[in-house]
Amino acid sequence: MPNRIPNKEDIVRAAELIKPYINRTPIITSDTFNQLFSTNLYFKCENFQKVGAFKSRGAVHALLNLSKEELNKGVGTHSSGNHAQALARAARLFEIPAYIVMPENSPKVKIEAVRGYGGIITFCKPTLEARESTLKEIIEKTGASEIHPYDNYDIIAGQATAAMELLQEVSDLDMILCPVGGGGLLSGTALSADYFSNHTKVIACEPSGADDAYRSFNAGKIIPSISPNTIADGLLTSLGQRNFPIIQKYVKEIVTVSDASIIKAMKWTYERMKIVIEPSSAVPIAAIMEEKVTVSGKKVGIIISGGNVDLKNLPF
Amino acid sequence: MPNRIPNKEDIVRAAELIKPYINRTPIITSDTFNQLFSTNLYFKCENFQKVGAFKSRGAVHALLNLSKEELNKGVGTHSSGNHAQALARAARLFEIPAYIVMPENSPKVKIEAVRGYGGIITFCKPTLEARESTLKEIIEKTGASEIHPYDNYDIIAGQATAAMELLQEVSDLDMILCPVGGGGLLSGTALSADYFSNHTKVIACEPSGADDAYRSFNAGKIIPSISPNTIADGLLTSLGQRNFPIIQKYVKEIVTVSDASIIKAMKWTYERMKIVIEPSSAVPIAAIMEEKVTVSGKKVGIIISGGNVDLKNLPF
Numbered sequence: 001m002p003n004r005i006p007n008k009e010d011i012v013r014a015a016e017l018i019k020p021y022i023n024r025t026p027i028i029t030s031d032t033f034n035q036l037f038s039t040n041l042y043f044k045c046e047n048f049q050k051v052g053a054f055k056s057r058g059a060v061h062a063l064l065n066l067s068k069e070e071l072n073k074g075v076g077t078h079s080s081g082n083h084a085q086a087l088a089r090a091a092r093l094f095e096i097p098a099y100i101v102m103p104e105n106s107p108k109v110k111i112e113a114v115r116g117y118g119g120i121i122t123f124c125k126p127t128l129e130a131r132e133s134t135l136k137e138i139i140e141k142t143g144a145s146e147i148h149p150y151d152n153y154d155i156i157a158g159q160a161t162a163a164m165e166l167l168q169e170v171s172d173l174d175m176i177l178c179p180v181g182g183g184g185l186l187s188g189t190a191l192s193a194d195y196f197s198n199h200t201k202v203i204a205c206e207p208s209g210a211d212d213a214y215r216s217f218n219a220g221k222i223i224p225s226i227s228p229n230t231i232a233d234g235l236l237t238s239l240g241q242r243n244f245p246i247i248q249k250y251v252k253e254i255v256t257v258s259d260a261s262i263i264k265a266m267k268w269t270y271e272r273m274k275i276v277i278e279p280s281s282a283v284p285i286a287a288i289m290e291e292k293v294t295v296s297g298k299k300v301g302i303i304i305s306g307g308n309v310d311l312k313n314l315p316f
Numbered sequence: 317m318p319n320r321i322p323n324k325e326d327i328v329r330a331a332e333l334i335k336p337y338i339n340r341t342p343i344i345t346s347d348t349f350n351q352l353f354s355t356n357l358y359f360k361c362e363n364f365q366k367v368g369a370f371k372s373r374g375a376v377h378a379l380l381n382l383s384k385e386e387l388n389k390g391v392g393t394h395s396s397g398n399h400a401q402a403l404a405r406a407a408r409l410f411e412i413p414a415y416i417v418m419p420e421n422s423p424k425v426k427i428e429a430v431r432g433y434g435g436i437i438t439f440c441k442p443t444l445e446a447r448e449s450t451l452k453e454i455i456e457k458t459g460a461s462e463i464h465p466y467d468n469y470d471i472i473a474g475q476a477t478a479a480m481e482l483l484q485e486v487s488d489l490d491m492i493l494c495p496v497g498g499g500g501l502l503s504g505t506a507l508s509a510d511y512f513s514n515h516t517k518v519i520a521c522e523p524s525g526a527d528d529a530y531r532s533f534n535a536g537k538i539i540p541s542i543s544p545n546t547i548a549d550g551l552l553t554s555l556g557q558r559n560f561p562i563i564q565k566y567v568k569e570i571v572t573v574s575d576a577s578i579i580k581a582m583k584w585t586y587e588r589m590k591i592v593i594e595p596s597s598a599v600p601i602a603a604i605m606e607e608k609v610t611v612s613g614k615k616v617g618i619i620i621s622g623g624n625v626d627l628k629n630l631p632f
Contacts, residue, residue, distance in 0.1 A: 026342065028364075047590045048344075267627070274363045274623035276590040307590035311583070314627060 047307025061158030088119030150184025151240030160188030177284035183243030190250035234280035363623025377474030404435030466500030467556030476504030493600035497551035499559030506566035550596035
C-alpha cells in the first residue's frame with residue numbers, strides 16, 4: 001500500500017488480503033443493555049479475533065505489504081501487549097522471524113503468550129528509550145522491518161476492516177464508539193465510517209487517567225501522555241503522528257471515563273453478556289453508563305477491542 | 317401438551333410457542349479447539365440464553381401449557397439454581413406470581429438473582445425434606461402449579477429445542493455431547509437427536525463426583541445420588557422418573573470426568589474462546605480433554621448449558 005492515508009479502495013483491498021488469516025468476528029446484541037439504555041447496541045466482538053484482539057488485522061496486513069525480500073529478514077517491534085502477540089502470530093503464518101522487544105518487568109503471562117506464538121524476545125530496561133534503542137540495534141543487525149503498533153498506514157488500513165465489516169452487516173448506524181490508545185483502531189474506524197456509511201459519527205472513548213487523545217484533540221496538537229495511569233492497560237500509549245490528523249478530521253468527539261466506570265462496565269459485560277473482555281474494551285460501555293454519550297433512541301456500534309485479561313486478577 | 321414423552325410435533329410446537337420469549341442462541345466454533353483435537357466442534361451457546369441458561373426454554377414452555385385459570389394462581393418450585401431464576405422470569409413475563417422455595421444457606425448472589433426477576437422467596441432448612449414440605453404447604457395455600465425443574469414433560473420438550481436448533485443449523489453431526497444432572501436437558505437433547513437427525517449419537521457427560529446417571533444407566537434402574545460432590549453445581553441432582561426411560565432408550569453412552577478436568581476445561585474456554593461459562597458447561601469439554609470421547613475426524617455438537625458463575629470465585 002502507498003505510504004499515505006488509506007483510501008476506500010485500500011481498505012476494501014486490505015479486507016480481501018487478510019481474509020484467509022483472520023476471523024470474521026460476530027456482532028452481538030444484548031436485550032438487557034438495550035432495554036436499560038433505550039437503545040440498540042451492536043457489539044463488534046474483536047475479543048473473538050485471532051490472538052484475542054483486533055491487532056491481528058493490522059499485523060497480518062502489514063506483513064502482506066512487505067516484499068518477499070523484506071519478509072525473509074523478519075519483522076520487529078517493541079510491545080508488551082496485544083500487538084506483540086499479533087505480530088508474532090502473523091510472522092509464524094509466513095514462517096519468518098518476529099523480533100519482539102519487551103521490558104524486563106513484563107507480566108509472565110504476556111511473555112509466555114508471545115513465546116507461544118514463536119516470537120523471539122529480547123528483554124530491555126522498562127523505559128521507552130531502552131525499548132527504542134534495543135529495537136534499533138536488532139533491526140540494524142538483522143535487517144528486519146519495524147512494524148509500529150499504530151503509527152503505520154498499513155496497520156491503520158488493517159484495523160479499519162473491523163468497522164467496515166460492522167457497517168456492512170448493520171446499516172444506518174448513528175454512531176460508532178471506539179476506545180483510543182495510540183489511535184490505530186480509532187483512525188481506521190473513523191476512515192471506514194467516512195467511506196462505508198452515510199452519516200455514522202465516530203466517538204472515541206478514553207480513560208481519564210490516560211486522556212492524551214482528549215487533550216490533543218481539543219488543543220489541536222499532539223500532547224503526549226506523561227505517567228498515564230488506568231486499568232485499561234491497552235490504552236496507555238500516546239497518539240501517533242499518522243493517526244492524529246485522521247482523528248482530527250474524521251472523529252466527531254472524544255469523551256473520557258473513570259476507571260471505576262470501566263470496572264463496572266467490565267463486570268456488567270461478563271455478567272450479562274457472558275463474554276470475556278479486557279478493560280480497554282469496556283471503555284465505550286463505561287461512556288454510555290456515565291452518560292457521556294447519548295444513545296437513547298439511536299443505533300450504536302461498539303468495537304469490543306479484545307479479550308486478553310488476567311483471569312486470576314479480575315478487577316471486580 | 318399431553319402428559320407423555322414428547323413426540324417430534326410436540327417439540328416443533330414447543331419451539332414455535334417459546335420463540336417470542338427466548339433467544340435463538342448462536343453456535344460458535346473455535347479453530348484452536350478444532351486444531352488441538354483434529355475435530356470440528358459446534359458449541360450451542362445457551363450461556364447467551366435468557367437468564368444465562370437453557371432453563372428459560374423449559375420454564376417458558378411449561379407456563380405456556382397452563383390454562384388461564386392455572387396461570388392466575390401462579391407457579392412454584394424448590395430450587396436454588398438456574399431453574400428458579402428461569403421460572404421467576406417466565407412468571408414475570410405473564411404477570412403471575414412465582415413462589416420459589418430456597419434453602420436458607422443459598423448463596424446471596426442466587427437469592428438476589430431470583431428476587432431480581434420478581435420471584436417470591438420462602439426460605440427453608442437446607443434438606444430435601446424441608447424443601448418439599450415447604451413447597452407443598454405453599455401450593456396447598458395458593459393453588460399454584462408446581463413446575464419441577466426436570467421431571468416434567470413440558471420442561472423436557474422445552475429443553476429439547478436447543479438441540480433442535482443446533483441440528484437445524486449444523487447438519488450431519490456425528491454426535492452431541494451434553495452434561496447431565498437431573499436429565500431434563502439430556503432427555504430433551506436425546507429426543508431431538510432422534511427426531512431431527514439421521515444418525516447423531518448423544519453422549520452424556522457427568523462429573524465423577526456426582527455420577528448417579530452413569531451408575532443408573534449401567535444398572536438399568538435409578539440409583540439416586542448420595543452426598544454428591546463436584547464443582548459443577550448445576551449437576552448435583554439425581555435423575556428424574558420421566559427422564560430416565562428416555563435416557564435409557566435414546567442416549568448412547570454416559571462418560572464421567574474429574575473436577576480437575578472440569579476446571580481445566582473451564583479455564584481453556586475463558587482464555588481461548590472468550591466466553592463466560594459455568595462449571596457444568598465445561599463437563600463435555602473435559603470429556604474431550606480426558607479422551608473419554610473420541611472426536612478426531614468427527615463433527616461434534618456441544619451444548620453449553622449456561623454461564624451463571626460467581627466471577628469473584630472462579631476456580632482457576
